[in-house]
Amino acid sequence: MNRQKKNKAPLFSFKNIVIDFVRITGGLPMLLILRPKKRFASEKAKQKLRGGALIIANHTDFVDPVYLMSAFWYRRHHFIASEEVMDSKAGGFLRACGCIRIDRNNVTMNTLRKITDKLKQGEIVSMFPQGRISSGGDEGASFKSGMVLMAIRSGAPIVPVYIKPKKSFFSRLHVVVGERVSVTELYGERPTFAQIDAAARLLYEREEQLKNLVD
Amino acid sequence: MLSKEEIIVKLKDILLVADGGNADKIGAADENTRLSEDLGLNSVNVLYLVIAIEEVFNIRFDDDTGVDTFKTVGDAADYIGGKLK
Numbered sequence: 001m002n003r004q005k006k007n008k009a010p011l012f013s014f015k016n017i018v019i020d021f022v023r024i025t026g027g028l029p030m031l032l033i034l035r036p037k038k039r040f041a042s043e044k045a046k047q048k049l050r051g052g053a054l055i056i057a058n059h060t061d062f063v064d065p066v067y068l069m070s071a072f073w074y075r076r077h078h079f080i081a082s083e084e085v086m087d088s089k090a091g092g093f094l095r096a097c098g099c100i101r102i103d104r105n106n107v108t109m110n111t112l113r114k115i116t117d118k119l120k121q122g123e124i125v126s127m128f129p130q131g132r133i134s135s136g137g138d139e140g141a142s143f144k145s146g147m148v149l150m151a152i153r154s155g156a157p158i159v160p161v162y163i164k165p166k167k168s169f170f171s172r173l174h175v176v177v178g179e180r181v182s183v184t185e186l187y188g189e190r191p192t193f194a195q196i197d198a199a200a201r202l203l204y205e206r207e208e209q210l211k212n213l214v215d
Numbered sequence: 216m217l218s219k220e221e222i223i224v225k226l227k228d229i230l231l232v233a234d235g236g237n238a239d240k241i242g243a244a245d246e247n248t249r250l251s252e253d254l255g256l257n258s259v260n261v262l263y264l265v266i267a268i269e270e271v272f273n274i275r276f277d278d279d280t281g282v283d284t285f286k287t288v289g290d291a292a293d294y295i296g297g298k299l300k
Contacts, residue, residue: 109280
């Protein structure tokens with residue numbers, strides 16, 4: 001499978017005009033309101049994200065994408081959103097903001113290509129691998145392994161992030177950033193099905209460790 | 216031009232590399248073998264298979280190809296055969 005070239009996302013592109021407008025006009029107010037406090041699992045995790053990377057996070061609130069954007073304000077995010085969200089009235093706006101629609105029951109090659117293309121272009125793709133908002137005791141729902149396939153196909157590292165659930169939108173945002181995981185370095189460019197599942201479990205365990213650092 | 220049987224053999228080779236623990240079932244598979252029910256492949260496994268097929272057969276699947284496109288080994292072989300023509 002193809003390895004990722006160390007591409008740098010373009011600073012400006014007409015394709016990204018809406019998402020950049022939202023980032024610039026909404027970014028500063030969000031930083032002031034949320035006052036994100038970032039912790040890191042290790043010194044290695046402190047390295048700034050450069051080039052393509054797949055950010056994964058727990059999902060307990062529908063505004064989690066805003067929290068992730070505030071935590072990594074210096075990068076443009078392309079969120080993977082479910083068919084339910086993208087087919088709603090907000091779908092057009094979300095598409096203009098760079099969100100990528102995924103049909104969770106029938107993932108197509110088109111979706112996979114869009115995601116891997118973004119990663120190969122040096123962009124950040126962010127997703128919530130539990131596949132839905134988890135709350136009411138099922139916060140520990142396991143990760144779906146599709147993210148591993150995206151990372152293998154693009155060669156991009158996966159960055160686990162834990163977002164501490166907030167009591168109110170205006171309370172301070174706490175996130176913990178883990179060390180990036182390169183699936184191709186761990187298992188090569190053509191891992192087995194068992195290794196793909198093992199990578200998903202490893203990322204889930206890393207997420208649990210991040211949770212313990214802040215709770 | 217590969218025959219359907221030759222395509223199935225190559226498909227089984229891909230599956231054996233990816234899922235060596237399931238070698239008995241894969242070895243016994245024929246064109247009627249169902250990918251999910253008989254071989255136990257989940258949606259991610261099927262997408263992995265599609266990616267591997269693109270590389271091995273040097274073809275490009277249509278954008279709307281999804282995890283539901285192929286039900287059996289024979290379906291996949293027919294699709295690949297059509298692309299190789």
